[in-house]
Amino acid sequence: MSCAFRSADRPAPSPLAGIDETVAERLLGEALASGGEYADLYFEFRSAADFVMEEAQVRSVGRALTVGLGVRVLRGDATGYAYTEELSSARMSEVARTAGQIAAAGRRVAPVALTPLSCRDVYSVPESSLTRPGPDKVALLRRADAAARALDARIVRVEASLSEEWREILVFTSDGRLAQDRQPMLRLGVHAVAEEAGRRQGGRSGTALRRGLELFALPGHAPEGHGREAARIALDMLHAEEAPAGPMEVVLGPGESGILLHEAVGHGLEADFNRKKTSNYTDQIGKSVASPLCTVVDDATVAHARGSVNVDDEGNPGQRNLLIEKGILRGYLQDRISARHFHSEATGNGRRESFRCQPLPRMTNTLLLGGQDDPEDIVRSVRRGVYAKNFSGGQVNISNGDFVFSLTESYLIEDGKLTAPLRGVNLIGNGPEVLRQVTMVGHDFRLSEGTWTCGKEGQSVPVGVGTPTVKIARITVGGTRTP
Amino acid sequence: MSKLPDARRCQEWAEEMLSHALAAGADSAEVLVGDGSELEVKVRLGEPELVKDAGSRALGLRVLRDHRVAVAYTSDFAPAAMRQFARESVELCGLAEPDPLADLPDRHEMAREVPDLDLWDETAPSFDAAQALRLAKQGEQAALHFDRRVTNSEGGVASRVMGATAFASSAGFSGGYRGTRLSLVVAPVCDDADGKKRNGHYWTSSRFTSGLLDPEAVGLEAARRALAKLGSRKIATCQVPAVFAPEAARALLGQLAGVVSGGAVWRKSSYLAAREGTAVASSLVTVVDDPLRRRAPGSRPFDGEGLAARPNVVVSEGVLRSFLCDVYSARKLGRRSTGSAGRGVGGGPHVSTSNFILLPGKTEAADLERLPQGLYVTDLMGFGFNPVTGDWSQGANGFWIDNGSRAHPVSEITISINFDDLWKSIDGVGNDLDTRSSVQSPTLRVSRITVAGT
Numbered sequence: 001m002s003c004a005f006r007s008a009d010r011p012a013p014s015p016l017a018g019i020d021e022t023v024a025e026r027l028l029g030e031a032l033a034s035g036g037e038y039a040d041l042y043f044e045f046r047s048a049a050d051f052v053m054e055e056a057q058v059r060s061v062g063r064a065l066t067v068g069l070g071v072r073v074l075r076g077d078a079t080g081y082a083y084t085e086e087l088s089s090a091r092m093s094e095v096a097r098t099a100g101q102i103a104a105a106g107r108r109v110a111p112v113a114l115t116p117l118s119c120r121d122v123y124s125v126p127e128s129s130l131t132r133p134g135p136d137k138v139a140l141l142r143r144a145d146a147a148a149r150a151l152d153a154r155i156v157r158v159e160a161s162l163s164e165e166w167r168e169i170l171v172f173t174s175d176g177r178l179a180q181d182r183q184p185m186l187r188l189g190v191h192a193v194a195e196e197a198g199r200r201q202g203g204r205s206g207t208a209l210r211r212g213l214e215l216f217a218l219p220g221h222a223p224e225g226h227g228r229e230a231a232r233i234a235l236d237m238l239h240a241e242e243a244p245a246g247p248m249e250v251v252l253g254p255g256e257s258g259i260l261l262h263e264a265v266g267h268g269l270e271a272d273f274n275r276k277k278t279s280n281y282t283d284q285i286g287k288s289v290a291s292p293l294c295t296v297v298d299d300a301t302v303a304h305a306r307g308s309v310n311v312d313d314e315g316n317p318g319q320r321n322l323l324i325e326k327g328i329l330r331g332y333l334q335d336r337i338s339a340r341h342f343h344s345e346a347t348g349n350g351r352r353e354s355f356r357c358q359p360l361p362r363m364t365n366t367l368l369l370g371g372q373d374d375p376e377d378i379v380r381s382v383r384r385g386v387y388a389k390n391f392s393g394g395q396v397n398i399s400n401g402d403f404v405f406s407l408t409e410s411y412l413i414e415d416g417k418l419t420a421p422l423r424g425v426n427l428i429g430n431g432p433e434v435l436r437q438v439t440m441v442g443h444d445f446r447l448s449e450g451t452w453t454c455g456k457e458g459q460s461v462p463v464g465v466g467t468p469t470v471k472i473a474r475i476t477v478g479g480t481r482t483p
Numbered sequence: 484m485s486k487l488p489d490a491r492r493c494q495e496w497a498e499e500m501l502s503h504a505l506a507a508g509a510d511s512a513e514v515l516v517g518d519g520s521e522l523e524v525k526v527r528l529g530e531p532e533l534v535k536d537a538g539s540r541a542l543g544l545r546v547l548r549d550h551r552v553a554v555a556y557t558s559d560f561a562p563a564a565m566r567q568f569a570r571e572s573v574e575l576c577g578l579a580e581p582d583p584l585a586d587l588p589d590r591h592e593m594a595r596e597v598p599d600l601d602l603w604d605e606t607a608p609s610f611d612a613a614q615a616l617r618l619a620k621q622g623e624q625a626a627l628h629f630d631r632r633v634t635n636s637e638g639g640v641a642s643r644v645m646g647a648t649a650f651a652s653s654a655g656f657s658g659g660y661r662g663t664r665l666s667l668v669v670a671p672v673c674d675d676a677d678g679k680k681r682n683g684h685y686w687t688s689s690r691f692t693s694g695l696l697d698p699e700a701v702g703l704e705a706a707r708r709a710l711a712k713l714g715s716r717k718i719a720t721c722q723v724p725a726v727f728a729p730e731a732a733r734a735l736l737g738q739l740a741g742v743v744s745g746g747a748v749w750r751k752s753s754y755l756a757a758r759e760g761t762a763v764a765s766s767l768v769t770v771v772d773d774p775l776r777r778r779a780p781g782s783r784p785f786d787g788e789g790l791a792a793r794p795n796v797v798v799s800e801g802v803l804r805s806f807l808c809d810v811y812s813a814r815k816l817g818r819r820s821t822g823s824a825g826r827g828v829g830g831g832p833h834v835s836t837s838n839f840i841l842l843p844g845k846t847e848a849a850d851l852e853r854l855p856q857g858l859y860v861t862d863l864m865g866f867g868f869n870p871v872t873g874d875w876s877q878g879a880n881g882f883w884i885d886n887g888s889r890a891h892p893v894s895e896i897t898i899s900i901n902f903d904d905l906w907k908s909i910d911g912v913g914n915d916l917d918t919r920s921s922v923q924s925p926t927l928r929v930s931r932i933t934v935a936g937t
Contacts, residue, residue: 057582058580061575061576061579062553062554062831063556064555066556079534080535081533081537082535098537102531159750193871200872243876245933245935246937278672356537395878399637399672399682403864404864406876424876425874425899426865476895479935480900480933482720482721482722
């Protein structure tokens with residue numbers, strides 16, 4: 001194959017290159033002309049590509065370039081929002097004025113002169129993967145695919161995909177903030193299907209980090225590993241048994257189980273729900289909301305993690321925020337509107353899916369910190385229960401805290417040992433109640449490197465999760481086998 | 484703010500890009516252009532919280548050279564940029580590997596006309612932010628004033644989407660159409676005795692302004708639903724019959740759509756892969772996919788590859804009649820496309836349903852609840868469905884049925900069954916088809932399901 005990825009040879013100059021303070025100050029003035037109290041401009045350039053290998057062949061190659069501007073004008077708690085993909089001077093002005101119409105007839109405020117924000121880069125990469133030749137990426141997929149097939153003759157189908165993204169953002173605010181960031185994202189995923197005597201099962205493995213192609217040379221990150229892991233899960237699940245139904249002890253394995261935390265507490269701590277008093281954590285700051293073994297942080301500064309942001313989409317630096325300290329609720333995840341309401345500082349959690357969306361308080365990497373227990377002791381302490389290892393996702397009802405999350409790989413625990421693999425099953429519980437049931441926390445904290453994407457009000461953003469091994473004394477397992 | 488979406492102009496862009504791609508060396512190509520505008524307003528506790536008004540335009544190109552496929556997306560319509568984009572996309576094909584089945588449809592398969600399905604409401608453009616705010620406010624107020632126990636609100640949201648879609652293919656088709664869609668959702672919140680909050684919501688949606696329910700009616704129903712959840716509790720682990728409200732049944736039907744897709748079948752990712760012509764559901768179940776219903780939410784005059792849209796019977800009295808296929812999955816399975824390709828500007832064609840409808844039965848929905856004991860399911864939570872094996876386990880909310888009536892609300896339970904058994908054990912289909920969305924079901928009853936609770 002001799003064809004080179006055109007944009008690889010000559011990386012296109014960023015279409016945001018011509019956007020400077022002069023342009024921004026003019027647009028901010030126009031946005032505030034109808035009487036808004038605050039305005040911000042969000043310029044975004046996104047360059048993405050994806051490669052899909054099926055039946056050991058590169059089935060399709062995709063490429064996308066997006067550029068746009070979102071303008072937001074605030075007056076009180078009200079937001080006016082408009083956007084455009086066309087960055088002509090006339091069109092940008094039109095969008096700024098449209099967003100400003102929410103604030104008809106208020107007192108006029110002039111924008112403050114812009115000062116650039118400087119912040120630490122927690123995901124600098126030697127080179128964007130997008131500027132590397134396409135055949136290098138195809139070679140990675142081939143390695144993952146071959147490793148999955150080579151593991152066992154019962155692997156009948158493998159799909160491997162790689163997607164990459166380079167996102168540049170520029171934020172200008174009428175209170176004088178100028179922030180920019182470059183956000184890489186690289187994802188590799190493998191799905192394997194195993195077949196034996198008419199039975200079929202699937203398994204998935206993958207990674208998604210803010211890295212370039214150097215990722216796959218790091219220890220433990222070879223694409224073969226994901227190929228073999230997806231195949232192993234599919235094979236293991238061939239002999240999976242029906243899961244039990246009813247409340248029982250559950251051990252959450254390290255890393256991926258963080259999705260429970262994301263659903264059980266994370267969403268409920270997003271400040272918009274608390275400002276509106278629709279969360280079950282409303283007015284609970286300073287109160288006990290979890291077992292004293294639980295300390296939870298939301299950390300946007302984890303190096304290269306999927307949920308990390310150097311600056312959020314409102315131009316505030318990403319940071320590490322303490323949410324729950326030894327069971328006591330300490331803080332919420334804030335965006336600008338909510339921080340103003342709570343008279344608190346921004347926490348760097350104002351995020352948006354794209355320039356088409358207004359920012360909302362969102363999680364970054366939500367982590368349960370490690371404790372004192374030996375993970376083996378935790379499993380040994382369970383007479384009969386379930387060990388949860390891999391998950392496909394979860395969902396929560398913010399207002400009452402009920403959540404559900406779906407296990408794709410789990411095992412029965414009998415007399416302190418993992419025994420039979422279990423078929424796909426859900427766990428269901430209530431956030432605060434389940435966190436009070438945490439009776440052991442391992443010292444083996446691990447960040448999941450999985451492809452977690454969080455949806456809220458129709459907006460998807462990449463997030464990270466992490467936990468050590470955790471024992472929950474009682475949670476409902478939604479299997480089919482009644483006692 | 485935005486200009487009206489113009490299907491004819493979109494079609495010109497699509498044809499222009501098509502000629503650029505062929506000039507750049509593509510053997511064949513197809514182009515989708517979408518031009519749309521969205522207006523969304525949100526009112527909370529009577530005050531405007533959001534007014535979003537924007538227009539957006541983008542183009543998706545699929546090119547083939549030597550049976551190698553590339554798919555690309557851009558929102559830059561400047562003439563020079565379009566030519567450059569076409570050249571780069573054709574070069575991208577070099578990274579894919581040849582696949583003899585990867586090709587556009589045969590010429591004779593292509594649509595010859597674009598039927599008017601009455602999808603555009605001439606009055607929609609005059610539905611402005613002020614009118615939307617009025618609607619959202621009225622809906623929310625009705626909910627807040629319905630009962631003193633309604634103490635809070637997640638708001639009222641009204642929206643209007645107007646869009647034009649055009650498609651041009653070197654296999655011999657070019658066409659476009661426009662559509663509108665309006666909706667209102669109201670979401671009140673109540674305080675429960677145990678300190679938990681209970682939320683409920685209700686919505687109306689239509690392609691025509693005149694098809695929307697009265698905002699007061701939406702607000703009142705939302706309040707009733709929130710209030711009905713007060714005192715929600717778990718129930719004991721058991722096996723009982725379950726009645727699925729149309730909203731919950733619709734979720735089941737959406738999952739069924741995934742496993743009758745030709746794409747899932749050739750990928751060995753559907754438990755129904757070898758089951759065509761056999762019983763896959765109770766004889767009470769008939770499912771059609773019908774893109775040609777006038778004014779319906781999922782209607783389309785042609786599919787994502789330019790084939791004429793046509794109704795397909797998927798399940799007839801419980802027997803699986805046909806998988807839904809796009810051109811590629813049909814070739815993989817050695818058959819013809821059923822005209823079921825969907826396509827967005829951001830990706831290539833894939834199997835997608837249009838109006839996927841479980842035909843209503845004759846039973847009054849209320850009669851399905853006449854059970855000594857059972858579970859009435861109002862909504863499902865989570866992702867617990869394995870399409871490869873049919874293992875199915877979801878979080879559920881609803882009501883406990885005792886002696887033929889709803890005794891108390893239920894939450895924090897899961898229900899589990901194998902998906903194949905679920906469809907085969909349907910023993911009641913209501914006459915209350917819910918036509919608000921593109922996946923439509925009446926009330927369904929399943930004879931036995933496992934509930935995991937206390």
